Amino acid sequence: MPIPFPDDEPSRLTGFSNSPLDRLGDRRADAELIAAMSVLPDAGYVLIERDRPVLAGVGDGRTAVHGRGIAAALSARLDQAVFLGLDDGQPLFAAPLPPAEALPDGFEACDLRGLAVDGVLDGRALSVLAAAKSLVDWHARHGFCANCGAATRLGMGGWKRDCPACAAQHFPRTDPVVIMLAVDGDRCLLGRQARFAPGMYSCLAGFVEPGETIEDAVRREIREEAGVPVGRVRYLASQPWPFPSSLMIGCLAEALGETITMDAEELEDCRWVSRDEARQMLDRTHPGGLTSPFPFAIAHRILRAWVDAD
Numbered sequence: 163m164p165i166p167f168p169d170d171e172p173s174r175l176t177g178f179s180n181s182p183l184d185r186l187g188d189r190r191a192d193a194e195l196i197a198a199m200s201v202l203p204d205a206g207y208v209l210i211e212r213d214r215p216v217l218a219g220v221g222d223g224r225t226a227v228h229g230r231g232i233a234a235a236l237s238a239r240l241d242q243a244v245f246l247g248l249d250d251g252q253p254l255f256a257a258p259l260p261p262a263e264a265l266p267d268g269f270e271a272c273d274l275r276g277l278a279v280d281g282v283l284d285g286r287a288l289s290v291l292a293a294a295k296s297l298v299d300w301h302a303r304h305g306f307c308a309n310c311g312a313a314t315r316l317g318m319g320g321w322k323r324d325c326p327a328c329a330a331q332h333f334p335r336t337d338p339v340v341i342m343l344a345v346d347g348d349r350c351l352l353g354r355q356a357r358f359a360p361g362m363y364s365c366l367a368g369f370v371e372p373g374e375t376i377e378d379a380v381r382r383e384i385r386e387e388a389g390v391p392v393g394r395v396r397y398l399a400s401q402p403w404p405f406p407s408s409l410m411i412g413c414l415a416e417a418l419g420e421t422i423t424m425d426a427e428e429l430e431d432c433r434w435v436s437r438d439e440a441r442q443m444l445d446r447t448h449p450g451g452l453t454s455p456f457p458f459a460i461a462h463r464i465l466r467a468w469v470d471a472d
């Protein structure tokens with residue numbers, strides 16, 4: 163029987179996906195090439211202040227990609243710039259800005275989650291910012307070798323760090339997180355954390371641990387957080403999640419029981435929700451004011467996929 167490959171990748175519907183970048187993975191070890199591209203007149207720089215990308219302009223003209231001259235004028239650490247890739251031929255780099263109380267007029271450091279919710283930038287631009295934010299954050303936290311403690315040096319255009327003392331190579335990491343909807347016929351299991359906006363419920367989620375498959379992690383997390391046993395698991399879609407550097411792996415899971423025993427450390431509430439109620443939460447028409455995450459979030463897409471499969 164042929165394997166049913168999807169024609170449309172569900173992951174493309176999530177925020178921070180659809181990257182336009184050609185990362186030149188086979189050429190970015192060439193330091194001379196990277197240096198030459200970094201000073202081209204059309205080289206673009208994404209600037210990250212603490213964990214926030216810096217935008218210039220107003221309204222539809224807002225951009226997060228700046229010329230090298232502007233990057234230098236804003237005191238960007240150009241010696242720490244990382245090569246993101248080519249966007250339709252334009253070389254893009256990311257560089258950290260020193261923490262600033264205030265930026266000059268016309269520039270604003272913006273929360274990336276807020277930008278995704280507001281839809282100020284298109285999806286391709288958001289995916290570039292996600293890569294920039296994760297990579298700049300990784301470099302900021304990995305100045306010293308985890309093997310011997312010596313100061314490390316940026317290499318391969320910013321896609322690794324080298325230790326000159328013990329020759330260890332360190333590569334940017336991505337942490338896999340499972341996010342899943344347990345379903346029992348016409349009901350699904352949603353939880354809320356205390357930090358969520360009032361009334362919002364979402365899929366359960368947790369980090370994959372060493373030695374686990376994705377499916378094992380889904381079953382363990384649902385059992386730990388809700389006490390519900392789970393059988394079969396199906397992968398649905400993934401989403402880069404740059405807070406700071408996760409990959410969300412979205413799944414549907416088959417519940418084998420209905421009694422909830424909630425982990426009150428992780429969750430404030432956990433409940434079964436009918437398909438009709440879930441649809442109202444997605445559409446923001448729930449009579450009790452319950453809501454689900456915004457469309458850019460993979461939790462929204464998982465819930466939507468299940469609701470629409472009716």
Ligand SMILES: [Zn+2]
Nearest residue numbers: 307310325328
């Ligand atoms: Zn070392």
